Each structure stands twice: as structure tokens, then as C-alpha cells.
Amino acid sequence: MSFFKFDSEIEKMSETALKKVKPVFEKIDEITEYNQQKVLSSFRNNNVSESCLGETTGYGYGDKGRDALESTFAEAVGAESALVRHTLTCGTHTLTVALFGLLRPGDIMLSATGTPYDTILPTIGTAGEGGRGSLIDFGVKYKETALREDGSPDVDALIKALKKEKIKLVYIQRSRGYSLRPSLSVKKIDEIVRAVRENSDAVVMVDNCYGEFVEKEEPTDVGADIIAGSLIKNPGGGIAKNGGYIAGKKKLVELCSYRMTTPGLGAEVGASLGHTREMFMGLFNAPHVTGEALKTAAYTAALFEEMGFVSSPRFDEDRHDIIEAIKLKNSENLIAFCRGLQSGAPVDSFVVPEPWDMPGYDSKVIMAAGTFTLGSSIELSGDAPLREPFAVWMQGGLNFHSAKVAVNFAAEAVKIQNSK
Numbered sequence: 001m002s003f004f005k006f007d008s009e010i011e012k013m014s015e016t017a018l019k020k021v022k023p024v025f026e027k028i029d030e031i032t033e034y035n036q037q038k039v040l041s042s043f044r045n046n047n048v049s050e051s052c053l054g055e056t057t058g059y060g061y062g063d064k065g066r067d068a069l070e071s072t073f074a075e076a077v078g079a080e081s082a083l084v085r086h087t088l089t090c091g092t093h094t095l096t097v098a099l100f101g102l103l104r105p106g107d108i109m110l111s112a113t114g115t116p117y118d119t120i121l122p123t124i125g126t127a128g129e130g131g132r133g134s135l136i137d138f139g140v141k142y143k144e145t146a147l148r149e150d151g152s153p154d155v156d157a158l159i160k161a162l163k164k165e166k167i168k169l170v171y172i173q174r175s176r177g178y179s180l181r182p183s184l185s186v187k188k189i190d191e192i193v194r195a196v197r198e199n200s201d202a203v204v205m206v207d208n209c210y211g212e213f214v215e216k217e218e219p220t221d222v223g224a225d226i227i228a229g230s231l232i233k234n235p236g237g238g239i240a241k242n243g244g245y246i247a248g249k250k251k252l253v254e255l256c257s258y259r260m261t262t263p264g265l266g267a268e269v270g271a272s273l274g275h276t277r278e279m280f281m282g283l284f285n286a287p288h289v290t291g292e293a294l295k296t297a298a299y300t301a302a303l304f305e306e307m308g309f310v311s312s313p314r315f316d317e318d319r320h321d322i323i324e325a326i327k328l329k330n331s332e333n334l335i336a337f338c339r340g341l342q343s344g345a346p347v348d349s350f351v352v353p354e355p356w357d358m359p360g361y362d363s364k365v366i367m368a369a370g371t372f373t374l375g376s377s378i379e380l381s382g383d384a385p386l387r388e389p390f391a392v393w394m395q396g397g398l399n400f401h402s403a404k405v406a407v408n409f410a411a412e413a414v415k416i417q418n419s420k
């Protein structure tokens with residue numbers, strides 16, 4: 001079997017890496033099987049039928065498929081109720097709908113995991129673009145407790161803040177995003193939820209992006225009030241063409257629905273326009289595809305550790321999201337990695353990525369993505385700002401067998417770059 005031939009040293013290191021990740025893969029398979037059965041069970045319990053897969057148009061009143069999708073999704077993530085809509089255009093939009101749905105003028109929002117993901121900052125209004133209708137423009141106050149030195153949330157500081165004044169909403173980001181802080185385990189989120197419950201009646205909201213189906217439990221299983229995320233990441237299974245979800249306590253999801261459409265209409269409207277089948281199929285595949293992405297991450301870590309680079313998480317570390325960061329020491333290696341990875345993509349394999357001045361970044365950024373869905377990051381993709389710590393953030397992989405080829409291309413390109 002040799003459709004692809006790699007440098008013999010890379011082939012050897014790949015074999016070693018595969019041996020090393022074997023027990024890791026077994027653990028991933030165990031979680032995948034659990035979550036796959038959880039999802040199948042949700043489909044059965046909600047009587048998903050062929051007639052749920054059709055489309056509605058116009059207002060979309062009484063859309064049986066949409067309602068079944070939302071109740072199935074809710075059960076799969078341990079929530080009372082959910083909104084799962086293609087009209088939620090991306091993760092940022094979805095989180096924004098939830099925040100505006102839950103917060104009112106004068107309320108205080110407190111981030112317990114330091115500064116949130118970049119794209120949320122204009123929503124909050126701390127990014128310096130006043131007048132656009134951010135939360136701060138509408139009189140919501142924003143505070144945050146900084147992460148500890150080791151990147152973990154400072155629960156003591158959170159408790160102090162909760163005791164000091166009335167906080168309406170505590171915001172938690174599960175994934176590391178594009179930082180090197182560790183991702184949050186559901187166990188850690190559980191600890192934060194308990195601390196909040198003991199010291200206030202604040203709503204706990206979790207940005208669940210990249211975390212879905214990575215563990216056996218979701219934040220909603222351990223008492224988080226509301227979670228939200230994107231369908232072109234884990235829970236869309238690489239099949240949903242776009243969309244987002246909000247899940248959690250029934251009353252809170254309902255409040256979000258009034259922001260998603262109007263205070264008079266809520267979740268009752270929203271034509272599915274034929275997207276329901278793909279969102280169902282995506283949810284059905286999501287645990288398996290998330291497992292493939294996790295295998296790709298663990299293998300990449302192991303291979304690049306063999307090559308002498310530092311990976312985060314390390315190949316056998318516990319994972320709470322699908323992101324892998326590899327520190328590649330310099331810009332040339334980052335460029336080589338992204339070009340190699342791109343050359344192993346199913347779509348646009350012939351494209352050569354170039355570093356560019358991305359708005360909002362203080363350095364050039366290079367990206368690799370050869371995806372069926374534009375911007376999908378459950379499909380194999382990588383981003384690297386060309387500055388300290390010279391790390392590439394890689395995520396996704398619809399199936400390990402082909403993602404492995406792309407990662408080997410990346411490894412080979414880095415090796416060639418280093419022998420120059």
C-alpha cells in the first residue's frame with residue numbers, strides 16, 4: 001500500500017508514534033463508543049423518523065423535524081432544551097445571541113477563564129469599537145478573573161468576586177482557543193459550577209466550542225445552565241453546512257430564543273429550508289468524527305515529539321478539546337508545516353498557503369485548510385501566527401486514516417526545511 005511515499009526517517013518515526021498512541025487510541029475509542037451510544041439512544045427516545053428529515057419554508061411554523069432535532073440534541077448533551085439552527089451563522093453569533101438573551105442593562109457578566117476568545121470581545125464591547133451595540137453599549141457591565149500562572153481558572157478569585165457584588169452571569173470558556181492555556185475538563189467546570197452555586201445565584205454559561213463529545217459528559221451534565229457552540233466544529237460531525245446550538249435550562253433557552261428571533265416569536269419560527277437532514281446526520285456522526293480528530297491530534301503530538309518538538313497537549317495527556325499546538329521554533333517551520341498539511345487535504349491540495357496580515361493580529365498569520373465546508377475546523381486545519389511562541393494550532397480530521405497522510409506531509413516539509 002503506497003499511494004504516498006514519505007522520507008524513510010519520517011516513515012520510521014511515524015511507526016514509532018503509532019505504537020506510542022495505541023493505548024491513547026483505545027481510550028479515545030472507549031469515549032467514542034459511549035458517546036455514540038448516547039446519541040443513538042437520544043435519536044430513539046425522540047422518535048426521529050423519516051418524516052423529520054424534510055424541509056419547511058416561510059415562517060416554519062410547526063416544523064416537526066426542527067423540534068425533533070432540538071429535543072434530540074438537548075438529550076444528547078444532558079440539557080432540558082436546545083436551539084439548533086442553521087440561522088445561527090457561526091459560533092460567535094450563537095454565543096452573542098445567548099449573551100444578549102440572558103443579560104439585561106445593569107447586569108454584571110463575569111468571565112471566570114480570563115479574557116474570552118478574540119471574536120467575542122466586540123460582542124462584550126471591550127475591543128474598543130463603541131457604538132455598534134455591544135453588551136457594554138447596552139449598559140451591561142463586564143468583569144473577568146485572570147487565569148492562574150499555570151493557565152487554570154482561579155476559583156478563589158472567582159469566589160471573592162461573587163461575594164463582593166451581585167453577578168448575573170459567569171462565563172466559562174472550555175477550549176483553549178488559540179492560546180497555550182490548558183483546556184478545561186468537565187470535572188473542572190463542575191468545580192466552578194459548585195463554587196458559583198455556593199456563593200451566588202448567577203447563571204453559568206459555557207462557551208463549549210471544540211469540547212463537544214471529547215469527554216463522556218458535557219458541562220450541562222454537571223449543572224452548567226447554558227452551553228453554546230458551532231455546528232462547523234464537533235457537533236456538526238463535518239456534515240452540517242453551518243449553524244449553531246444553544247442548550248441548557250428550559251427557561252434560559254427560551255430567553256435566548258426571544259433574542260434569536262423576536263420576543264413574540266421565540267423558537268416557534270425558523271424554516272429549516274432542507275438543512276435538518278444534514279444537522280441530524282452531523283449530530284449522529286459527531287462522536288465518531290470527534291474521536292477521529294482526537295486521534296489525529298494525539299498522533300501529531302507523538303510524531304512531532306519524535307522529531308524533537310514540544311507539543312501541547314503532549315501525546316498522552318488528557319484532552320478536553322480537539323486542539324493540538326506544536327511549537328515549531330521559527331516562522332520557516334510554521335510555513336513548511338502549513339504547506340505540508342495543505343498538500344494532504346482532499347480539497348485544494350494544490351494550493352500553497354501564504355502568510356498574510358490578518359485583521360486583528362499583530363503579526364502575519366498562515367493557515368492551512370482544504371475543507372468541504374468553508375472554515376470548518378472539525379475538518380483538518382491549522383493556523384499559525386508568525387511570532388512567539390512559534391506554534392501552529394491544528395485541529396480536526398474527518399477520518400484519521402487520511403488526516404495521518406496530511407500530518408506526515410507536514411512532518412516531511414518541516415524536516416526538509418530544517419535540513420536546508
Ligand SMILES: *Cc1c(COP(=O)(O)O)cnc(C)c1O
Nearest residue numbers: 090091092117175177207209230
Ligand atoms: C471557534 C470558537 C468561537 C467562535 O466560533 P466562530 O464559529 O469562529 O465564530 C468561540 N469560542 C471558541 C473557544 C472557539 O473555539
